[in-house]
Amino acid sequence: MNGALTFIAFLPGLCALTLLFEKNPKVIRWLTLFVTSFELAICLLLYWLCWHGIFSGRTLFKIDHPWIARFGIHYALMMDGISLPLVTLTALLFALSVLVSWRQINERVSLFHIMLLFLETGIMGVFLSADLFLFYLFWEIMLIPMFFLIGVFGHGRRVYSAVKFFVFTITGSLFMLLSIIGVYIIHGRETGVYDFMLQDLAHTSASPMLSGILFLGFLMGFAVKVPLFPLHTWLPDAHTDAPTAGSVILAGLLLKTGAYGLIRVAFPLFPQAAAAFLPLIFTISVIGIFYAAWIAFAQKDMKRLIAYSSVSHLAYVILGIAVWNDVSLAGSVLQMVNHGITTGALFIMIGMMDERMHTRDISAYGGLWNRAPVMSAFFLFFILSSLGLPGLNNFAGEFLILTGVFRAHPWLCAAGFAGMVTTLIYLLSLAQKILFGPAKEYHGFNDLSGRELAVLIPLAALVVFIGIYPSAVLKLLDAPIRNMVNTATISSVGGVLP
Amino acid sequence: MTLADLHNLIPYMLLSMGACFLLLVGAFMRKPGPWALNILGAIIALAAGVSAICIQPSRAEIGNLLTYDAFGRFFTAASSFMACISLLFASGYSTRRPIGGEEFPSLALFAAFGMSLLASSTSLLGVFLGLESMSLSLYVMLAANKSDPLSGEAGLKYLIVGAISTAFFAYGLALIYADSGTLSLADSVSALSGGAGAAKISGIGLAGWAMLIVGLGFKTSLFPFHLWAPDVYQGGPAPTVGFISTASKASVFAVFLKFTGAVGAPWSELSHVLWVMAALTMVFGNIAALTQNNIKRLLAYSSIAQMGYVLVALIAAPESGQSSAIFYLVAYAAMELCAFGAISSFSGKDGELGDIRELRGAGFKYPLRSAALSIALVSLAGLPPTAGFIAKFGIFYSAMNSGYVWLSITGILTAIVSVYYYLRVVVYLYMRGGEKIEKAAVFPAADIPSGIALAALSITVVYLGIFPGKLLSLIASIARLAV
Numbered sequence: 012m013n014g015a016l017t018f019i020a021f022l023p024g025l026c027a028l029t030l031l032f033e034k035n036p037k038v039i040r041w042l043t044l045f046v047t048s049f050e051l052a053i054c055l056l057l058y059w060l061c062w063h064g065i066f067s068g069r070t071l072f073k074i075d076h077p078w079i080a081r082f083g084i085h086y087a088l089m090m091d092g093i094s095l096p097l098v099t100l101t102a103l104l105f106a107l108s109v110l111v112s113w114r115q116i117n118e119r120v121s122l123f124h125i126m127l128l129f130l131e132t133g134i135m136g137v138f139l140s141a142d143l144f145l146f147y148l149f150w151e152i153m154l155i156p157m158f159f160l161i162g163v164f165g166h167g168r169r170v171y172s173a174v175k176f177f178v179f180t181i182t183g184s185l186f187m188l189l190s191i192i193g194v195y196i197i198h199g200r201e202t203g204v205y206d207f208m209l210q211d212l213a214h215t216s217a218s219p220m221l222s223g224i225l226f227l228g229f230l231m232g233f234a235v236k237v238p239l240f241p242l243h244t245w246l247p248d249a250h251t252d253a254p255t256a257g258s259v260i261l262a263g264l265l266l267k268t269g270a271y272g273l274i275r276v277a278f279p280l281f282p283q284a285a286a287a288f289l290p291l292i293f294t295i296s297v298i299g300i301f302y303a304a305w306i307a308f309a310q311k312d313m314k315r316l317i318a319y320s321s322v323s324h325l326a327y328v329i330l331g332i333a334v335w336n337d338v339s340l341a342g343s344v345l346q347m348v349n350h351g352i353t354t355g356a357l358f359i360m361i362g363m364m365d366e367r368m369h370t371r372d373i374s375a376y377g378g379l380w381n382r383a384p385v386m387s388a389f390f391l392f393f394i395l396s397s398l399g400l401p402g403l404n405n406f407a408g409e410f411l412i413l414t415g416v417f418r419a420h421p422w423l424c425a426a427g428f429a430g431m432v433t434t435l436i437y438l439l440s441l442a443q444k445i446l447f448g449p450a451k452e453y454h455g456f457n458d459l460s461g462r463e464l465a466v467l468i469p470l471a472a473l474v475v476f477i478g479i480y481p482s483a484v485l486k487l488l489d490a491p492i493r494n495m496v497n498t499a500t501i502s503s504v505g506g507v508l509p
Numbered sequence: 510m511t512l513a514d515l516h517n518l519i520p521y522m523l524l525s526m527g528a529c530f531l532l533l534v535g536a537f538m539r540k541p542g543p544w545a546l547n548i549l550g551a552i553i554a555l556a557a558g559v560s561a562i563c564i565q566p567s568r569a570e571i572g573n574l575l576t577y578d579a580f581g582r583f584f585t586a587a588s589s590f591m592a593c594i595s596l597l598f599a600s601g602y603s604t605r606r607p608i609g610g611e612e613f614p615s616l617a618l619f620a621a622f623g624m625s626l627l628a629s630s631t632s633l634l635g636v637f638l639g640l641e642s643m644s645l646s647l648y649v650m651l652a653a654n655k656s657d658p659l660s661g662e663a664g665l666k667y668l669i670v671g672a673i674s675t676a677f678f679a680y681g682l683a684l685i686y687a688d689s690g691t692l693s694l695a696d697s698v699s700a701l702s703g704g705a706g707a708a709k710i711s712g713i714g715l716a717g718w719a720m721l722i723v724g725l726g727f728k729t730s731l732f733p734f735h736l737w738a739p740d741v742y743q744g745g746p747a748p749t750v751g752f753i754s755t756a757s758k759a760s761v762f763a764v765f766l767k768f769t770g771a772v773g774a775p776w777s778e779l780s781h782v783l784w785v786m787a788a789l790t791m792v793f794g795n796i797a798a799l800t801q802n803n804i805k806r807l808l809a810y811s812s813i814a815q816m817g818y819v820l821v822a823l824i825a826a827p828e829s830g831q832s833s834a835i836f837y838l839v840a841y842a843a844m845e846l847c848a849f850g851a852i853s854s855f856s857g858k859d860g861e862l863g864d865i866r867e868l869r870g871a872g873f874k875y876p877l878r879s880a881a882l883s884i885a886l887v888s889l890a891g892l893p894p895t896a897g898f899i900a901k902f903g904i905f906y907s908a909m910n911s912g913y914v915w916l917s918i919t920g921i922l923t924a925i926v927s928v929y930y931y932l933r934v935v936v937y938l939y940m941r942g943g944e945k946i947e948k949a950a951v952f953p954a955a956d957i958p959s960g961i962a963l964a965a966l967s968i969t970v971v972y973l974g975i976f977p978g979k980l981l982s983l984i985a986s987i988a989r990l991a992v
Contacts, residue, residue, distance in 0.1 A: 081981040
């Protein structure tokens, strides 16, 4: 079964190559849908097998082959309970993205789907890599397809947004590259073995000063992607101008790769340095929660509003990671999955409204419930999920995060709860403005079609399912997270925070 | 000189005699057009490259002038292949723009011969001979388009700058000879590093080395000797410029590598100067490229910057820098030739591809060539999965491993800047005005030889980005033999 990892990672990319020679848009759409659904089926199968304990242990699957001997680089993929849910989420959102773009993308169909599939390979690779060099390779491979998706298929100031996205992320990741080389050299000098395997690099003992600098490089790379507060400015632009599928993948998956990198790379490699930077991370997370909520409230464009809400939500995830105990970490990973589902669904629905009305301006809508009750019900449902209604998925994640935070820093937890109130304000006001009030003019505004229902129903079902049965994900997270917390202890430095 | 020596010299003879043969073919047979002669030249260059790879040397040194070791063979093969690719581009190009008949491929082979000589000589005199036979051919190849005044201007500029650099080089040579009494590379270099058995270098010798570096710095367009590059790149015919930008720079760097390879530690006396030169080259090249709208000028500044990265690796030599530098040169040659090949195939009767805004929408009208150009640019920007990424990784690794952290940080910062201007071209190809394909500029149809060459190059760029292992270990084995 270990070969399944290679298959999952490269199937989309290889199929993209075959699309190069296909001209008929219909064939391309069906083929891409088939590939992404097949991928999803494999992931679900693995998920099912692992959940029933047929495969278990700290790492479920792994492969390891020497790749570039000169630098000791391995082609090493690894799947554990943390990556499995994220990989499955990736497969799901990509399959849905194809469906979502069915009517939206009518020109350069083959380029769109090729880029989509390459992007899937990049994201899968990031979630599966066990070798830091390979991780970085996939990390950067994600950039170019996304750049094309925004720049070619977006709207508004698409080129500006695409370039901004690219320059921001590449800046962060090039600093990360220096840190990667730094860790590699230090580890090599210490042990005489030059390699990039994450499990080996974790035992590097650099001086506090040096490991602080290296950690900062990683933090730069990941914080831009998450994005953390002062580095988030690319996100609203990229979201607003991306096509629906682009927004779904951006919010649902790309942002998660940043948080995943912190869990998988930055914190385990430099626990001491991470502890020293905790006050900084806490501060910018809390600022991010409130600042983004505040800005979101002022938005006139629905996509922008949801984009800022992502900044705010992801700050919780980072808070949970930074506290680094088993409860908060489990909450963070669960919340990554939840945010992918809920925000993905919200972006999909905004895309559907945009297709009908050709505007995302909030003031153009109002009283939608009278015109399209099914659509409105779904929209309200996902908004309630996003603001953490108990019984729905986000509640479980946020509750776990805040419980974990409370154990370490009660005051931070209080700030987190206060932040949830602000979330309530802007999301409810969005729902109120769009769904209720006096009805606006809607010409030819149909309710959801069968294809659209096929996209939304699985997402809604997941929202409820994870909400009432979070163990569906948590059970898998348990073993790897316990192991992580035990091997890397991040002792928070006293003084700054209680 | 024995028969065995001749056997060793087959690649060199193929290049030089092939050049003469081409001249004769052109003189006696008027029938074949310039495209056929260029193809013939490409085949000869290919044969020379393959023979350099296949023929095992039977003797180490020939006439105290040449060595036929793996290092020399590697660079001989590399410059022959680059000549081959450039001539494939020139073949289609010559049907659209007048760049002469038989003299162009013949000179390209002579130039490749000079480059091979540069990489395999063991004496400073041999280096000088190689440098001159390379440069003289390149002057003419730049001015090959007699109907285009810009081409003449480029040739003249390169000639004047080249003459100055030759003067520096020759004078430096004389001073080194006066100081050390030997022209052998190994001996004079070990005097520089204060190596075993060598007398401490005097002021005269140091001045000679400084002048040598000035001369070589001109050829590789290092700051502050880079000023000729933009004009020459803009004016010259695209196949020639691609050839100059890759092969001539790579072989001059081979000489640099020989200097560093002969000593056990970085050249204590000169490494400070080179440090500053490398940093300024990267900074200046990348920042100046930001504002360029002419794609050839943009690539000129980009190539200045790229040479800065190679110099970083050289400073970090010999620990791991040499092999990083060689790999960088190979990767750079593939991607730069690919970019110039695309430009030359986009250049029609009315003029060369100039303003990058002309490329609006070309990405969808001419998908294959645009894809090749984009792959080249992405690789130049150092993004995976291309050779450029592995190459940059190697450079930064060597620099940090040798303790040049600030140089690496400068390199990273300037690499971030460079991403912007490379992307600008991609943006014009695919994202600006792409809605109306019919409004895209009309470029000449692709010719088969350039198509083959572009496909080969872009596949190489991606292949080396994913499977660099074999080439890296080959390079690691020859880097130790630099002298």
